[in-house]
Amino acid sequence: MAANAPKVSHGAYQRLAGWHGELTAFRRDLHAHPELGFEEKRTAARVAEALRVAGVDEVHEGMGRTGVVGIVRGRSGSAAAAGRAIGLRADMDALPIEEASGVAWTSGNPGRMHACGHDGHTT
Numbered sequence: 001m002a003a004n005a006p007k008v009s010h011g012a013y014q015r016l017a018g019w020h021g022e023l024t025a026f027r028r029d030l031h032a033h034p035e036l037g038f039e040e041k042r043t044a045a046r047v048a049e050a051l052r053v054a055g056v057d058e059v060h061e062g063m064g065r066t067g068v069v070g071i072v073r074g075r076s077g078s079a080a081a082a083g084r085a086i087g088l089r090a091d092m093d094a095l096p097i098e099e100a101s102g103v104a105w106t107s108g109n110p111g112r113m114h115a116c117g118h119d120g121h122t123t
Contacts, residue, residue, distance in 0.1 A: 023123055026046075026050065026123050027119050027120055027122075027123040028104075028105035028119075029046065029105070030043060030046065030092075030114065030118075030119040030122055030123065031105045031106075031107065031114045031119040032105045032106065032107060032108050033107075033108060033109060034094030034095075034107050034109050034112040034113055034114045034119075035092075035093065035094055035109070035112065036093055036094055036095075036096060036112060037093035038065050038066055038093075039066070039093075040066040040092045040093055041066060043066075043092045043122070044061060044062075044066045044067070044068050044092065045061075047068045047092065047122060048061050048068050051068070051070040056070040056071065056072055057071055057072055057073045058070065058071035058073075059071075066092070068092075090118070090121040090122045091118045091121060091122070092118055092122050093118060094107075094109075094112045094113055094114050094115070094118065095112070095113055095114075095115045095116065096111055096112060097111070097112070097113040097115050098110065098111055098113065099112075099113040099115070
């Protein structure tokens with residue numbers, strides 16, 4: 001951790017740990033339903049739904065065909081009010097590879113697989 005990085009409280013870790021099961025299920029669902037680039041209609045819909053459930057202020061769909069953008073305004077008087085912002089990006093597309101892992105969440109789409117972690121990045 002960088003010397004100037006803010007410390008994360010034990011409570012914050014506990015809150016994140018509380019989401020572990022739900023986030024794991026979400027990632028496995030994305031993994032089981034991979035879509036190639038510009039075909040990620042189901043994936044984009046799941047991401048948009050998750051952002052809305054999480055309380056993201058604005059959710060825009062169909063960016064560059066299948067992209068999703070979520071905007072979090074933050075609290076008044078926060079970094080956002082001071083003109084600061086942060087952007088997070090995650091690829092959602094899969095690769096044209098046949099999965100042979102045998103795990104319960106193996107790709108259900110023949111010839112498509114999340115083989116390089118995009119399901120995890122998106123989660």
